[in-house]
Amino acid sequence: MHELILLRHAEAQPAKAGGEDQGRRLSGRGEQEAKAAGTWLANHGVKPDRVLCSPSERTRATATLALAAMPQAPESQIADEIYDATPGELLALLDQHDDAGTVMLVGHNPGIERLVALLVEGRSDEFRGMPPAGLAVLHLHGSLEPGSARLDAFWSP
Template sequence: MHELILLRHAEAQPASSGGDDRGRRLSGRGEQEARAAGKWLASHGVKPDRVLCSPSERTVNTASLALASMKHAPEPVLAEDIYEATPGELLALLDQHGDAGTVILVGHNPGIERLVALLVEGRSDEFRGMPPAGLAVLHLNGSLEPGNARLDAFWSP
């Protein structure tokens, strides 16, 4: 893998009292944010080889709306490991997909924002935040290890 794109799910509706967090849907604004993220990716010529996505409703919808803007985007691979994942767990998952040149991972905070910090800064305790539908485009300088990535772009709607 030489390029990793981390996409946080777009704005979701609040959880209902006692409701299942995994079933939260995107808000109307969130749908617009996800489409905007896809347009940004397409306008920058991103051609993912693989898309890994948390199985929650809001991440699946974010991926679907974002990928609709790209030509020949692969179908997302749902990965239970992404939901509530630590940066270490996300790294372990990504290690299994090292054969892909460009990977998009659609997930949640705090795992996504901490993974950006870990890969770029070498530590995950200092992170700057990742807004809904925010994108971080990382270029990997060799192996997928802490401090071994360069942040090429950061975008948020």
């Protein structure tokens, strides 16, 4: 893998009383944010070879809407381990997909923002935040190790 796209899910509706967090849907604004993220990726020539997505409703919808903006985008693969994952758990998952040139991971905070910090800064406690539908494009220098990536682009709606 030489490029990693990290996309946080777009704005979701608040959880209903007694409702499951994984079932939260995107808000109307969130749908627009997800489409805008896909348009940004397409306009900048950033295209994933493989897409890994958390099983939650809001991440699946974010991935679907973002990928719809890209010509010949791959189908997203559901990866249960993304939901509520630590940066170390996300790294372990990504290690299993190092045969792909560009991987896009669609997930949640704090895991996504901490993974960006870990790969770029070398420490996962140095994160600066990742807004809903925010995305980071990282260029990897060799293996997935702390401090082994360069932040090529950061975008948020």
